[in-house]
Amino acid sequence: MHSIRPRLINENGLRVDGRRPDELRPIKMEVGVLEKSDGSAYVEFGGTKVFAAVFGPREAHPKHLALPDRAILNCRYHMTSFSVEERKPLGMTRREIELSKVIREALETVAFLEEFPRASIDVYIEVIQADGGTRTAGLTAASLALADASIPMADLIAAVAVGKVDGQLVLDLCDLEDKYGEADMPVAMAPRFNSVVLLQLNGKFSPSEFKKGLTLAQKGIAEIYRLQQETLKKKFSASRPMEV
Numbered sequence: 001m002h003s004i005r006p007r008l009i010n011e012n013g014l015r016v017d018g019r020r021p022d023e024l025r026p027i028k029m030e031v032g033v034l035e036k037s038d039g040s041a042y043v044e045f046g047g048t049k050v051f052a053a054v055f056g057p058r059e060a061h062p063k064h065l066a067l068p069d070r071a072i073l074n075c076r077y078h079m080t081s082f083s084v085e086e087r088k089p090l091g092m093t094r095r096e097i098e099l100s101k102v103i104r105e106a107l108e109t110v111a112f113l114e115e116f117p118r119a120s121i122d123v124y125i126e127v128i129q130a131d132g133g134t135r136t137a138g139l140t141a142a143s144l145a146l147a148d149a150s151i152p153m154a155d156l157i158a159a160v161a162v163g164k165v166d167g168q169l170v171l172d173l174c175d176l177e178d179k180y181g182e183a184d185m186p187v188a189m190a191p192r193f194n195s196v197v198l199l200q201l202n203g204k205f206s207p208s209e210f211k212k213g214l215t216l217a218q219k220g221i222a223e224i225y226r227l228q229q230e231t232l233k234k235k236f237s238a239s240r241p242m243e244v
């Protein structure tokens with residue numbers, strides 16, 4: 001049987017969308033984009049488009065779930081039905097339940113939940129369009145939305161996937177690279193502490209590819225972190241009252 005696997009790196013060493021192996025997709029970020037929530041963010045990595053909204057801290061509901069010493073962090077990662085080509089089930093799939101959990105665990109490492117006993121903080125991530133790297137874009141957006149909601153945190157979380165396509169390590173995979181590549185490794189970090197808060201691997205890396213991949217992810221994360229800080233500064237300096 002013939003394989004219809006597309007070629008992912010061309011003779012000039014460029015990727016399907018024209019990027020170099022170590023290049024991120026064009027990134028857009030904005031905070032305070034929604035009015036009904038306490039904090040919100042919109043993040044775009046090329047064709048991947050994600051909203052995040054945060055409510056809280058507010059009284060935990062139902063009350064019996066409240067914790068006496070800290071806030072509960074609820075997190076829901078969801079892909080809209082129109083974000084992918086295939087017919088996606090309306091409810092939460094197993095994949096979305098798993099991603100909600102790993103995203104929550106990553107956010108819990110930085111949020112000062114003990115400052116809000118008996119409260120809940122609810123994080124909603126909606127993928128509007130999926131083109132690879134939705135969990136990493138979702139996490140990047142969620143930490144911006146938490147900051148926008150003034151939830152105290154030890155650091156922001158910045159995330160990106162690295163992978164292997166046509167035997168070559170690449171940064172920030174698009175959907176085609178994710179589907180037809182040999183490996184995909186999403187990485188999220190609290191960059192201030194140089195601490196990895198999420199790392200998954202789908203496929204195979206040799207130990208040296210793993211090391212190089214992690215270094216490549218760190219490079220992308222440093223750039224994403226810089227953009228996050230810039231985005232927050234822009235919002236908060238615009239909303240600060242004028243000095244007289």
Ligand code: CDP
Pocket residue numbers: 084085086088130131132133134135136161175178184186
């Ligand atoms: O999005 P992310 O890379 O974090 O997760 P994934 O499970 O590795 O999915 C990779 C990509 O596959 C997504 O970004 C979508 O573009 C695509 N996908 C899809 O088309 N339909 C799904 N039900 C799930 C994923």
